[in-house]
Amino acid sequence: xxxxxxxxxxxxxxxxxxxxxxxxxxxxxxxxxxxxxxxxxxxxxxxxxxxxxxxxxxxxxxxxxxxxxxxxxxxxxxxxxxxxxxxxxxxxxxxxxxxxxxxxxxxxxxxxxxxxxxxxxxxxxxxxxxxxxxxxxxxxxxxxxxxxxxxxxxxxxxxxxxxxxxxxxxxxxxxxxxxxxxxxxxxxxxxxxxxxxxxxxxxx
Amino acid sequence: xxxxxxxxxxxxxxxxxxxxxxxxxxxxxxxxxxxxxxxxxxxxxxxxxxxxxxxxxxxxxxxxxxxxxxxxxxxxxxxxxxxxxxxxxxxxxxxxxxxxxxxxxxxxxxxxxxxxxxxxxxxxxxxxxxxxxxxxxxxxxxxxxxxxxxxxxxxxxxxxxxxxxxxxxxxxxxxxxxxxxxxxxxxxxxxxxxxxxxxxxxxxxxxxxxxxx
Numbered sequence: 001x002x003x004x005x006x007x008x009x010x011x012x013x014x015x016x017x018x019x020x021x022x023x024x025x026x027x028x029x030x031x032x033x034x035x036x037x038x039x040x041x042x043x044x045x046x047x048x049x050x051x052x053x054x055x056x057x058x059x060x061x062x063x064x065x066x067x068x069x070x071x072x073x074x075x076x077x078x079x080x081x082x083x084x085x086x087x088x089x090x091x092x093x094x095x096x097x098x099x100x101x102x103x104x105x106x107x108x109x110x111x112x113x114x115x116x117x118x119x120x121x122x123x124x125x126x127x128x129x130x131x132x133x134x135x136x137x138x139x140x141x142x143x144x145x146x147x148x149x150x151x152x153x154x155x156x157x158x159x160x161x162x163x164x165x166x167x168x169x170x171x172x173x174x175x176x177x178x179x180x181x182x183x184x185x186x187x188x189x190x191x192x193x194x195x196x197x198x199x200x201x202x203x204x
Numbered sequence: 205x206x207x208x209x210x211x212x213x214x215x216x217x218x219x220x221x222x223x224x225x226x227x228x229x230x231x232x233x234x235x236x237x238x239x240x241x242x243x244x245x246x247x248x249x250x251x252x253x254x255x256x257x258x259x260x261x262x263x264x265x266x267x268x269x270x271x272x273x274x275x276x277x278x279x280x281x282x283x284x285x286x287x288x289x290x291x292x293x294x295x296x297x298x299x300x301x302x303x304x305x306x307x308x309x310x311x312x313x314x315x316x317x318x319x320x321x322x323x324x325x326x327x328x329x330x331x332x333x334x335x336x337x338x339x340x341x342x343x344x345x346x347x348x349x350x351x352x353x354x355x356x357x358x359x360x361x362x363x364x365x366x367x368x369x370x371x372x373x374x375x376x377x378x379x380x381x382x383x384x385x386x387x388x389x390x391x392x393x394x395x396x397x398x399x400x401x402x403x404x405x406x407x408x409x410x411x412x413x414x415x416x417x
Binding site for chain 2: 015018019022023026029030033034037038101102104105107108111112115148149152153155156157159160161162163164166167168170171174175177178179182
C-alpha cells in the first residue's frame with residue numbers, strides 16, 4: 001500500500017519515458033546502421049560498438065520496466081536522456097568533431113526529453129548539449145582553422161537543435177494549459193491504495 | 205450522409221489539436237526564419253545578392269506574421285491553411301538545400317527540416333504526419349539529386365543520406381507518438397489521479413464548432 005501523492009511531474013515523466021524509450025531504440029537502430037554499413041577505422045568502430053552496447057542495454061532495461069509496468073525513479077529517467085547526449089557527443093568527438101555528421105543523432109534524443117521533461121529541465125539539458133557541442137566544434141576549429149562557411153554551418157545546426165527543443169517544450173506547456181482548462185489538472189492529488197503502475201502501456 | 209459519432213468526435217479532436225497546437229509550427233518557422241536571416245546577411249557579398257536572397261525569407265516571415273498573428277487574435281488558422289504553410293516550409297527548405305551555395309548532400313541547411321517536421325507531427329494527426337514526413341524526405345532526396353545526379357555513387361554518401369533520413373523519420377515518428385499519447389491521456393484522464401469515483405471528469409474544452417472550422 002502506498003500513501004504517496006503523485007505529482008503532475010511524475011505523471012508527465014511516466015508518459016514521457018515511453019517516448020524516451022522509443023527515441024533510444026531509434027538511436028540503437030541508427031548506430032547499428034552506422035557500425036555495420038561501410039564501417040570506419042577500427043578505433044572508431046570500437047567506440048561505436050561500446051556506445052551501442054551501453055545504449056542498447058540501458059534501453060532494454062527501461063523498456064522492460066515499462067512492460068512490467070513498474071515505476072522508474074525520476075533520476076533514472078534524467079540519467080537515461082543524459083546518457084544519450086553523452087554517447088552522441090563521444091561519437092562526434094571520436095569521429096572528427098565538427099566534420100562528423102553524427103550530430104543528427106541529437107535530434108531524436110532532444111525531441112524525446114523536450115516533451116517528457118518540464119521546460120526548465122529541458123532548457124538545462126539543451127543548454128548543456130549546445131554548449132558542449134559548440135565547444136567540441138570550436139576546439140576542432142582551433143586546431144584546423146575556420147571559414148565563414150564552417151561557422152554558418154555550425155550556427156545552423158545549433159539553431160535547428162534549439163528549435164526542436166523549444167517546440168517540444170512549448171508543446172508540453174500547451175498541453176499543460178489544455179489539461180488545466182479542461183479541469184483535468186487541479187493540482188497534485190493524493191492517491192491511496194493505488195499500485196504504482198505505468199500509464200496504459202499502449203503501443204508497447 | 206450519416207457520419208458516425210466516433211468519426212465526428214475524432215474530427216473534432218483533430219480540429220482542437222490544430223486549434224491549440226498550431227502555434228508550435230509558427231515557432232518552428234520563426235527559428236527557421238531567424239537562421240535564414242542570419243545566413244543571408246552573413247553570406248552575401250554584394251547588394252544584389254543580398255536583395256535577391258532576402259526575398260524568400262521576407263516571404264516566409266510574412267506568412268508567419270499572418271499565421272502567428274491569427275493565433276494571437278484567438279482566430280487560429282484551419283487545417284487547410286496550416287497544411288499549406290507547412291508545405292511552403294518544405295518547399296523553401298528544399299530550394300535552399302538544392303540551390304544555395306554548397307548544395308545537395310553537402311548543404312548544411314537540411315537540418316531545418318527537423319523543426320518543421322517535428323512541429324507538424326505535434327499538431328497534425330499521425331496519418332498526415334506520415335505523409336508530410338515522407339514528402340520532406342522525398343524532397344530532400346530530390347534536392348540532392350538535382351544538385352548532383354551521381355550523389356549516390358559513393359557508399360559513404362549513400363550511408364550519410366540514409367542516416368539523415370532515419371533520424372528525420374525518427375523525429376517525425378516520436379512527435380506523432382507523443383501526439384497520440386497525449387490524446388489518449390486526455391481521453392482517459394489522469395494516470396495517477398484519485399480513484400475513478402473521486403476523479404474530476406475532464407470538461408470538454410469550451411470551443412464551438414464554428415471556431416474550429
